[in-house]
Amino acid sequence: MSARTARPGRRARPPGARAAVPPVLAVRDVTVRFAGLTALDAVSFTVAPGSVHALIGPNGAGKSTCFNVLSGLCRPDAGTVRLGDADLTRIAPHHIARLGVARTFQNIVTTEGSVADNLMLGRHALTRAGFAASALRLPGAVREQRVHRDRVREIAELVGLEAHFDTPVTELSYGDRKRVEFARALCLEPDVLLLDEPVAGMNAAERARTARVIGEVRARLGLSVVLVEHDMGLVMRLADEVTVLDFGRPLTHGTPDEVRRHPEVLRAYLGAPTAPEETP
Numbered sequence: 001m002s003a004r005t006a007r008p009g010r011r012a013r014p015p016g017a018r019a020a021v022p023p024v025l026a027v028r029d030v031t032v033r034f035a036g037l038t039a040l041d042a043v044s045f046t047v048a049p050g051s052v053h054a055l056i057g058p059n060g061a062g063k064s065t066c067f068n069v070l071s072g073l074c075r076p077d078a079g080t081v082r083l084g085d086a087d088l089t090r091i092a093p094h095h096i097a098r099l100g101v102a103r104t105f106q107n108i109v110t111t112e113g114s115v116a117d118n119l120m121l122g123r124h125a126l127t128r129a130g131f132a133a134s135a136l137r138l139p140g141a142v143r144e145q146r147v148h149r150d151r152v153r154e155i156a157e158l159v160g161l162e163a164h165f166d167t168p169v170t171e172l173s174y175g176d177r178k179r180v181e182f183a184r185a186l187c188l189e190p191d192v193l194l195l196d197e198p199v200a201g202m203n204a205a206e207r208a209r210t211a212r213v214i215g216e217v218r219a220r221l222g223l224s225v226v227l228v229e230h231d232m233g234l235v236m237r238l239a240d241e242v243t244v245l246d247f248g249r250p251l252t253h254g255t256p257d258e259v260r261r262h263p264e265v266l267r268a269y270l271g272a273p274t275a276p277e278e279t280p
């Protein structure tokens with residue numbers, strides 16, 4: 001069973017009917033205001049199918065607010081977000097998840113229980129059997145659970161967590177717990193994965209490993225990734241395109257090489273024309 005085709009139970013479209021390439025994610029003129037503060041000011045960018053698109057900018061630039069709009073946690077005052085034909089603007093987070101957008105958070109939000117338990121939570125939106133059928137362990141529900149568990153094990157292998165599959169997450173290292181979050185988002189079988197600072201707080205070895213895993217997952221699953229990350233080494237290594245925000249406004253966008261040489265980026269983001277921090 002290929003990693004691309006195993007999508008039991010997705011409700012937004014028939015099981016297994018995932019498009020060969022993910023739809024385009026188009027963000028157009030998105031504006032968010034908090035009282036007197038404009039956190040996002042007419043921000044537009046396009047995430048090409050299967051690409052890694054990084055959002056960078058100094059603290060307070062609006063990156064998390066943008067992620068919150070994309071995942072439905074924040075309703076924009078103006079602008080639109082579209083995933084292919086679907087309008088994601090102002091719809092509830094669980095609907096956005098079902099339409100194929102999954103996210104991780106800056107802070108780890110794993111629950112107690114094993115890695116497998118946490119990853120199974122990520123399958124919730126794809127589960128067809130109702131609560132009663134599952135609780136009563138009716139044959140259809142048991143079969144479905146088994147299919148989901150097999151797929152969850154594949155995803156654990158994909159991110160290098162197979163040895164910890166039955167381990168309580170509380171016993172894992174920080175880097176492994178961050179990877180559980182990443183894997184749980186993958187369990188939704190997303191077309192678009194939003195990664196909010198995936199290597200924040202990791203040591204150099206963990207950062208390098210996570211960068212490798214993100215690259216492999218993207219190559220194997222063919223999904224699109226939107227990445228918010230302060231580690232410029234990781235951004236430059238993984239991103240196909242970079243959008244730079246500054247005080248809520250789009251400053252520039254382009255390939256990592258174009259962006260890293262942009263004088264305004266050096267001024268606004270790095271503060272000085274020095275080399276950014278590199279992931280080993």
Ligand SMILES: Nc1ncnc2c1ncn2[C@@H]1O[C@H](COP(=O)(O)OP(=O)(O)OP(=O)(O)O)[C@@H](O)[C@H]1O
Pocket residue numbers: 034037038039057058059060061062063064065066
């Ligand atoms: N719920 C909120 N209420 C009021 N202001 C907010 C809220 N959320 C964010 N802001 C403000 O909006 C601006 C953008 O914040 P945001 O967290 O999106 O920036 P960021 O680029 O993600 O920063 P960081 O890199 O520090 O995470 C900041 O000035 C922030 O203080």
